Amino acid sequence: MIYDFDAINNRRGGLSYKYNAVENDVLPLWVADMDFKCAPEITSALNEFVNTGIYGYTSVPDSYYQAYIDWFYKRDGILHQKESLICVPGIVPAISATIKALTLPGDQVIIQSPVYNCFFSSIRNCGCETVDNELFIKNNCHYEMDLEDLEQKLSASRARILLLCNPQNPSGRLWSFDELKNLALICKKHHIYVISDEIHCDVRDENSKFTSMAHFYDLLENRLVIFKSASKAFNLAGLQNACIIARDPFIRERIDRQVNINEICDVNPFGIIGAITAFNKCESWLIQMNKYVKNNYLFLKDFFENNPCGIKVFPLESTYLSWLSIKDLNISSKDFCKKLYKEGRVLLNEGTEYGKGGEGFIRLNLALPKTVLNEALIRILKTAKSI
Numbered sequence: 148m149i150y151d152f153d154a155i156n157n158r159r160g161g162l163s164y165k166y167n168a169v170e171n172d173v174l175p176l177w178v179a180d181m182d183f184k185c186a187p188e189i190t191s192a193l194n195e196f197v198n199t200g201i202y203g204y205t206s207v208p209d210s211y212y213q214a215y216i217d218w219f220y221k222r223d224g225i226l227h228q229k230e231s232l233i234c235v236p237g238i239v240p241a242i243s244a245t246i247k248a249l250t251l252p253g254d255q256v257i258i259q260s261p262v263y264n265c266f267f268s269s270i271r272n273c274g275c276e277t278v279d280n281e282l283f284i285k286n287n288c289h290y291e292m293d294l295e296d297l298e299q300k301l302s303a304s305r306a307r308i309l310l311l312c313n314p315q316n317p318s319g320r321l322w323s324f325d326e327l328k329n330l331a332l333i334c335k336k337h338h339i340y341v342i343s344d345e346i347h348c349d350v351r352d353e354n355s356k357f358t359s360m361a362h363f364y365d366l367l368e369n370r371l372v373i374f375k376s377a378s379k380a381f382n383l384a385g386l387q388n389a390c391i392i393a394r395d396p397f398i399r400e401r402i403d404r405q406v407n408i409n410e411i412c413d414v415n416p417f418g419i420i421g422a423i424t425a426f427n428k429c430e431s432w433l434i435q436m437n438k439y440v441k442n443n444y445l446f447l448k449d450f451f452e453n454n455p456c457g458i459k460v461f462p463l464e465s466t467y468l469s470w471l472s473i474k475d476l477n478i479s480s481k482d483f484c485k486k487l488y489k490e491g492r493v494l495l496n497e498g499t500e501y502g503k504g505g506e507g508f509i510r511l512n513l514a515l516p517k518t519v520l521n522e523a524l525i526r527i528l529k530t531a532k533s534i
C-alpha cells in the first residue's frame with residue numbers, strides 16, 4: 148500500500164499542542180510530532196475499540212509485550228524478556244521514575260548537551276543536579292562525544308547516572324557501535340548507571356545502522372535501563388504509551404516501586420492498541436515515512452545550498468528534526484526565532500532550549516508535507532536575508 152504523506156491535514160482549531168501555540172497564519176515547525184496521519188491500520192484498530200463504547204480500566208495483554216519483543220528483536224537484534232518490560236504512559240515520566248529509583252536527592256546526573264530539553268527538567272524535578280558532558284563539533288558539522296571530559300567529570304563528581312539520548316535529539320546523531328562501547332567502558336569503570344532514551348531509534352534511513360545500548364548489558368554488568376516507544380516513529384505521542392526495559396531484577400524492582408509511588412502505572416487502552424498495531428502491522432508505513440522525511444531533508448539541504456544566507460544544515464542521521472546553524476548570522480537563536488515568528492510567521496525551536504551548546508542553532512521539524520516545508524523555507528530565507 149502507498150501512503151500519502153503529501154496530504155495537508157488541517158490540525159488548527161483542534162487539540163493540537165503544536166498548532167494551538169500559534170496564530171492561524173504561522174507555520175509551526177517546532178514540537179516533535181508529525182503533520183502526517185498515522186498508519187490507517189492503527190486508525191482502524193482504534194476505531195474498532197472506540198466502537199465497543201466501553202473505556203474502563205485496562206490491563207496490559209501479553210500481546211503488547213510480545214509486540215515489543217518481536218519488533219525490537221527484528222530492528223535491534225536484541226531479544227528482550229517479557230519480565231524486563233514495564234509499561235508506562237511516556238518516556239519522560241519513565242526517565243523521572245528511573246532517576247528517582249537510582250539516586251538520592253543531591254546526586255548528579257550526567258547529560259550530553261545540546262540534548263532534549265525535558266532531560267534538564269526531569270533531573271531537576273527529581274532533586275538531582277545536572278552535570279554537562281557537552282558534545283563537541285568536529286569538522287564544522289559533526290557532533291561527537293567528549294569522552295576525555297566525561298572521564299574527568301566522573302572522577303570529580305557525585306554522578307550516579309549517565310542519561311543518554313540514543314539517537315540524539317537535537318543533533319540528529321546516530322551513535323555508532325564503537326562510540327557507545329567506549330562510552331559504556333567508561334561508565335562501567337566508574338560504576339554508574341546508563342539510562343538510554345531510544346525513542347527516536349526507528350526514525351532513520353532504513354539502510355543506516357542503529358545500535359541499541361542493550362548490546363552492552365553484559366559489559367555494563369546490567370547497570371542499564373532502556374526506554375522504548377512507538378510514539379515518535381508512528382506519530383502516536385498523544386496516546387501516551389512507552390516501555391521501560393530493565394534486565395536486572397533488583398534495578399527493575401526499584402523502578403517499579405517508583406512507577407507505583409508516582410502513580411504512573413495506570414494503562415491507557417488507546418496507547419496499548421496503538422503500540423501493538425504499529426509494531427505488528429505498520430512497518431511498511433514506517434519505511435515510506437522515513438523515505439519521505441529523508442527527501443524533505445535533502446530538499447532543505449539543497450534549498451540552503453542554493454540560497455546561501457548564513458544558515459547551515461547539519462547532517463541528519465536519525466530523528467525528523469533538523470539542526471541548523473545560524474552562527475554566521477551573528478544573532479542569538481532566541482532573537483532569530485523571535486524575528487522569524489514576528490516577521491516570517493514560522494515557529495521553530497531555539498537551540499538554547501537544549502542547553503548552552505545550542506546557542507547559534509535552531510531546530511526544524513521535517514515531518515510535514517513538502518509543499519508546506521517549501522513555504523516555510525521561503526519565509527526563513529527572507530528573514531535571514533533581512534538581518
Ligand SMILES: Cc1ncc(COP(=O)(O)O)c(C=O)c1O
Pocket residue numbers: 179236237238239240263312316344346347376378384388389
Ligand atoms: C529524546 C526524547 N525523549 C522523550 C520524548 C518524549 O517522550 P514521551 O512523549 O513518551 O514522554 C521526546 C519527545 O520529543 C524526545 O525527543
